[in-house]
Amino acid sequence: MDLDELLLDTEDKMEKAANYFVAELRTVRTSRASPGLVENIKVEYYGAMTPIRQLATISTPDPQLIVIKPFDPSSVSAVEKAIHKADTGLNPIADRALIRVPVPPLSEERRRQLAAVIKKLAEEAKVSIRNIRRDSNRELDRAVKDADKPLSEDDADRGKKQVQTLTDTYEEKINAALEKKSKEILEV
Numbered sequence: 001m002d003l004d005e006l007l008l009d010t011e012d013k014m015e016k017a018a019n020y021f022v023a024e025l026r027t028v029r030t031s032r033a034s035p036g037l038v039e040n041i042k043v044e045y046y047g048a049m050t051p052i053r054q055l056a057t058i059s060t061p062d063p064q065l066i067v068i069k070p071f072d073p074s075s076v077s078a079v080e081k082a083i084h085k086a087d088t089g090l091n092p093i094a095d096r097a098l099i100r101v102p103v104p105p106l107s108e109e110r111r112r113q114l115a116a117v118i119k120k121l122a123e124e125a126k127v128s129i130r131n132i133r134r135d136s137n138r139e140l141d142r143a144v145k146d147a148d149k150p151l152s153e154d155d156a157d158r159g160k161k162q163v164q165t166l167t168d169t170y171e172e173k174i175n176a177a178l179e180k181k182s183k184e185i186l187e188v
Contacts, residue, residue: 002151003140003143003155003158003159006136006139006140006143006159007136007162007163007166009136010166011166013132014129014132014166014169014170017170018129018170018173018174020125021125021174022177024121025181027040028114029090029106029114030181030184030185032064033062033064033066033103034066035059035060037101037103038052038058038088038090038101039051039058040052040053041082041088042082043078043081043082044082045075052068052079052083055070055072055075056068056069056075056079057069057071063103064103065101065102065103066100066101067098067099068098069098070098070099076094076097076098077094079092079099080092080099083099083101090102111185115182115186118185122174122178125174126174129170129171130167133163133167136163137163140156141156
C-alpha cells in the first residue's frame with residue numbers, strides 16, 4: 001500500500017467514525033421533537049424487522065410533537081407497539097391512520113444525564129479515531145521495513161504528520177457536534 005492509499009483509507013475510516021457519532025446524536029432526545037428519535041426504531045412488519053422511516057412519513061409539525069403516518073394503515077398498531085418497546089420514554093397515541101408522539105420537556109436532572117451520555121459517546125468516537133491513527137502509523141512503520149515496496153523514513157514521518165492532522169480534524173468535528181448537541185440539550 002502506498003502512502004496516498006493509506007492516507008485515503010485512514011481519512012475514509014475516520015470520516016465513518018465521525019459520521020456514526022453524529023448519527024448517534026440524532027437519536028438522543030432533546031426537549032424538541034425530532035424525527036431522529038423514532039426513525040430507526042424497528043417494527044415487525046410482515047415478519048421482517050423494518051425501521052419506521054421505511055414504513056411511514058415522519059414529521060414534526062410543532063416542537064413538542066412527532067407525527068408518524070404509516071403508508072399501510074394496518075401497521076399503525078405495530079408501529080405504536082414498537083415505540084413502546086423501544087423504551088424511549090415517549091408515549092405514542094394512535095389515531096386511525098396516524099400516530100401522534102408528544103415530546104414532553106426534559107427535567108434538569110435528565111438533561112444532565114443526557115449531556116453525560118453524549119459526552120461518553122463523543123469519547124468513544126475519539127478513541128475510535130485514535131485507534132485508526134494507531135493502525136495507520138503501524139502500517140507506515142511496516143512499510144518502512146517492507147523489502148518488496150520500501151517506504152523511506154522521511155515519507156513515513158510525513159505520512160504520520162498527515163495522519164495526525166486528519167486525527168485532529170476529525171476530533172474537532174466530534175467536539176463541534178458534541179458542543180452543539182450539549183447546548184441543545186441543556187437549553188431550557
